[in-house]
Amino acid sequence: MGELKNCPSCGDFFNYTGIRDVCNNCATNEEKLYETVYRFLRKRENRAATVERIVEATGVEESLLHKWVRKGRLQPALFPNLGYPCDNCGKLTTQGKLCTGCTEELKTSLRQFEAAKEFREKVNTEENTYHKDYR
Template identity: 50%
Template sequence: MNEVVDCPRCGELYMRNAFREVCPKCSRVEEELYQKAYNFLRKRENRAATLERIVEYSGATEEMIYGWVKKGRLQAAQFPNLGYPCDRCGNIIQKGKVCNSCLDDIENGLELHEREQEFERLRSEQNQQTFHGKKRD
């Protein structure tokens, strides 16, 4: 569903759709910056360029480059120094949403939660199985 919104970059009103998060004017500017960055990286001597060097040469922001890598427009396999921040801790990664360290933390937390749930379930069952005998006078 399309809706009229303000462009997050320039503030101009535009009709947002599923393909663009910015107005057509900003989208064209972003595409020109992408082409400049991509053409720079295609040269063999620039394939291992740092993020800072790409930003300096192309004029694109770090966030734009992160977005292009995340969307697959710039392949991290072809350009080894490129990546984007982990959604949880901010470390630079080249695939997925979270780094391996955060993934391990999340999995360990889930396992701990499951063990605690199982312990509570067993304790609850044990309390229900307790038999009380008649009290003798």
């Protein structure tokens, strides 16, 4: 059984089953827009079009393009200038939630944190060690 939700596009109520995040009417409209974009991108001269160029030529909202790339409906391998914004910095990425730069920055920060944690643990254990002076 689904749950009753408001459609984020039009505001109408719809039965959300986990398959679509919009109502039937909006899903139908999105599908028509997808076909328009896909027909545009299938032309050889448009395969390397940027997101801005696609929006300009088709009138489709940028957020819909990002959604289709994120869901894998538009493949960056076939259309190299497509992507969606990184959740951290907004730079276009083609996989995951973070771009390569933010991923590397996060990994570096985690390594530094782990190194500092190990150092603190080592210092704490050394402070608790008692040395007997045998003079």
